[in-house]
Amino acid sequence: MLKICNVRKSFNGVNVLDSVSLDIGSSSIVGLAGASGGGKSTLLRCIQGLEVPDSGTIDYDCRIGFVFQDFQLFPHMTVLQNLVYAPALKAGIDKKQCIAKAQAILEDLGIGEKAAEYPRILSGGQKQRVALARSLMIDPDVLLCDEPTSGLDVATTEDVAALLERVNRLGVTIVIASHDLDFLAQISDRIVLLNRGKIVIEINPKDHSDAVEHLKSHYG
Ligand SMILES: Nc1ncnc2c1ncn2[C@@H]1O[C@H](COP(=O)(O)OP(=O)(O)OP(=O)(O)O)[C@@H](O)[C@H]1O
Ligand SMILES: [Mg+2]
Secondary structure, three states, X not given: OEEEEEEEEEEXXXXXXXXXXXXXXXXXXXXXXXXXXXXXXXXXXXXXXXXXXXXXEEEEOOOEEEEOOOOOOOOOOOHHHHHHHHHHOOOOOOHHHHHHHHHHHHHHOOOHHHOOOOHHHOOHHHHHHHHHHHHHOOOOOEEEEEOOOOOOOHHHHHHHHHHHHHHHHOOOEEEEEOOOHHHHHHHOOEEEEEXXXXXXXXXXXXXXXXXHHHHHOOOO
């Protein structure tokens, strides 16, 4: 579904991604772990086409959505407008249908009553839900999530884990970059550890009772 082959990317002469290859199958949840600066966000940005690799290929035959770490909600638009804005720019779109779809997704994610609010009044967890809802408007096959739990408390992190698992069960493949190894071990089918731009280990957390310790021992 998504095939990354020998991707290299450097900034100012420093290798940030160094021959990264990764095959992501449909309906999986893949965790991207690694120390800060290891290249997690850069890899997600390359997949999404926000950065262009220096060499290597990224092939896919599906729709890809992105949930940014800092949400990137439009502050001057209501929650509903945030969801509808981009899809409604498409020619021939039925705006009423688009609004109904947005409202249904918000309801489904438990924030239907926030549709008319502006992002500034929302809590971090609610903003995360809105960002997730917005990315679901394009019916993605793959969802890239950059640090979806950063800044969230334990209970809200649990909520995000449950939401992402629910989205995954609907058939969406999810790739999550995160520092939170417990969170990744809880929800991922595979965890790939990026260390200075290289994949140094890949594990299935369900096969390792000590997955988190195992990963930590490979941090550089
Ligand atoms: N557009 C850019 N221009 C220059 N350097 C960049 C750019 N984007 C990323 N970098 C550098 O690439 C390296 C990897 O950054 P990246 O954001 O991918 O790491 P990360 O693993 O996501 O880190 P974190 O866990 O802190 O989010 C860092 O040293 C960063 O400064
Ligand atoms: Mg990052």
